[in-house]
Amino acid sequence: MRLDWVRMPTQPRADDAPVLSRRALNRALLERQLLLRRVAMPAEEAIGHLVALQAQNPYDPYYGLWSRLDDFQARELADLLLERRVVRATSMMRTTIHLLTADDWLALRPVLQIVSERGFYTGSPFGRNLKGLDIDDVLRVGRTLLEVRPRTAAELRTHLSEQWPDRDPSSLAYAVRYLLPLVQTTPRGVWGRSGQPILATPETWLRRSVGTETDPTDMILRYLRAFGPASVMDIQTWCWLTKLGPIVEGLRPQLRTFRDEAGRELFDVPDGPLPDPETPAPPRFLPVYDNIVLSHKDRSRILGDRPTWLITDAQVNDAFGGGSVLIDGFVSAGWRVLLDTKRGIAALRILPVRALTSDERAAVEDESLRLLAFAVPDAASTEVRFEDLATGSRIP
Numbered sequence: 001m002r003l004d005w006v007r008m009p010t011q012p013r014a015d016d017a018p019v020l021s022r023r024a025l026n027r028a029l030l031e032r033q034l035l036l037r038r039v040a041m042p043a044e045e046a047i048g049h050l051v052a053l054q055a056q057n058p059y060d061p062y063y064g065l066w067s068r069l070d071d072f073q074a075r076e077l078a079d080l081l082l083e084r085r086v087v088r089a090t091s092m093m094r095t096t097i098h099l100l101t102a103d104d105w106l107a108l109r110p111v112l113q114i115v116s117e118r119g120f121y122t123g124s125p126f127g128r129n130l131k132g133l134d135i136d137d138v139l140r141v142g143r144t145l146l147e148v149r150p151r152t153a154a155e156l157r158t159h160l161s162e163q164w165p166d167r168d169p170s171s172l173a174y175a176v177r178y179l180l181p182l183v184q185t186t187p188r189g190v191w192g193r194s195g196q197p198i199l200a201t202p203e204t205w206l207r208r209s210v211g212t213e214t215d216p217t218d219m220i221l222r223y224l225r226a227f228g229p230a231s232v233m234d235i236q237t238w239c240w241l242t243k244l245g246p247i248v249e250g251l252r253p254q255l256r257t258f259r260d261e262a263g264r265e266l267f268d269v270p271d272g273p274l275p276d277p278e279t280p281a282p283p284r285f286l287p288v289y290d291n292i293v294l295s296h297k298d299r300s301r302i303l304g305d306r307p308t309w310l311i312t313d314a315q316v317n318d319a320f321g322g323g324s325v326l327i328d329g330f331v332s333a334g335w336r337v338l339l340d341t342k343r344g345i346a347a348l349r350i351l352p353v354r355a356l357t358s359d360e361r362a363a364v365e366d367e368s369l370r371l372l373a374f375a376v377p378d379a380a381s382t383e384v385r386f387e388d389l390a391t392g393s394r395i396p
Contacts, residue, residue, distance in 0.1 A: 019260070019261060020258045020259070024277040026301050026330065027279050028272070029227065034046060035068060047099065047101055054287070058088075063287040066371070067286060075191070087102050087205070088189045089182070089183050091116040093112065105181075106206070106211055107211050107213070110213060120178035126170070126175060146200060149204070150199060152198050183199070184198060184199060220248065228269065229266035231260075231266055233297035238295035251267070255270070283327050285326075293324060310389075315389050321334065323335055344378075345381050347382070352386065369384065
């Protein structure tokens with residue numbers, strides 16, 4: 001078995017830290033993200049291990065868990081949402097919607113409050129639109145409205161604009177959405193059901209309040225278990241907290257250190273798995289915003305060699321309209337489901353970003369058919385199409 005690192009004495013000098021190749025980092029990431037092989041694990045436990053799943057698209061977490069868990073059924077996650085054991089929370093990592101266990105959301109939301117504040121005041125036009133207004137007053141009114149009952153953003157706009165008629169209604173509602181800890185209520189996000197986003201406070205939805213601890217130490221360690229080894233900039237890219245260097249430095253005595261091929265220092269928990277870089281990695285389908293693709297400053301460990309891609313940056317959104325396909329562990333294609341409801345046909349469109357071998361294509365096709373069986377179980381027929389993004393023609 002070949003390894004791309006050699007164990008060094010405890011606490012090596014930074015320059016002496018073992019070097020991990022891109023492929024070694026890729027396999028470590030896949031192992032920790034439950035993507036080297038499907039695992040037998042309850043969905044709630046998997047969500048906790050992964051810390052949080054991107055959930056802007058309501059069904060994305062279902063596809064993310066399907067690719068990771070053995071015999072995952074959509075009903076399992078739907079029940080967790082309906083039982084309020086997991087929540088779809090607004091303004092979390094990178095100020096986006098994430099799916100977390102209820103316990104994790106209550107603990108992590110105060111840690112990320114500063115990210116929400118920065119996103120509102122400097123990362124969006126909404127804070128600038130409300131310049132000179134006492135935002136605490138807006139939040140007080142918004143909280144009172146939501147304590148009466150959960151409400152849509154449109155309802156918040158209407159009520160808040162009555163109080164501040166000379167201010168932009170959307171900015172008033174976004175102040176509440178960014179700065180108060182809120183979740184989206186079901187049936188939003190429940191498989192097979194639809195519902196507009198309706199916002200609720202933790203007190204009304206969970207009968208509990210968020211915590212008060214803002215120390216990110218535990219969150220950093222959990223990130224390393226699920227995404228490491230990683231640099232300080234990688235951690236900050238994932239959560240959007242800044243100035244984490246001193247905190248990671250304080251953790252150094254209990255962490256392992258490595259370097260990547262560019263010489264960047266990487267930190268890791270002592271028991272973080274480092275599989276053989278040549279461990280086979282079967283094809284895996286990821287939703288469009290899966291955190292594995294977005295949670296490192298240097299994304300080459302999952303994107304591979306972008307210069308070898310057959311598409312331009314302008315074509316990426318078209319290729320990844322449904323999500324991305326990992327082939328040999330790296331993003332190598334985009335995918336999207338096409339439905340012909342009149343004829344009951346479900347097709348999976350595969351858009352490679354690099355040339356695929358015949359064995360790779362066969363493996364992707366097998367996994368595609370399994371995905372269609374999960375996503376569209378009632379389809380009268382299914383098919384898999386490999387298409388050239390530039391021409392739209394099928395690849396023979």
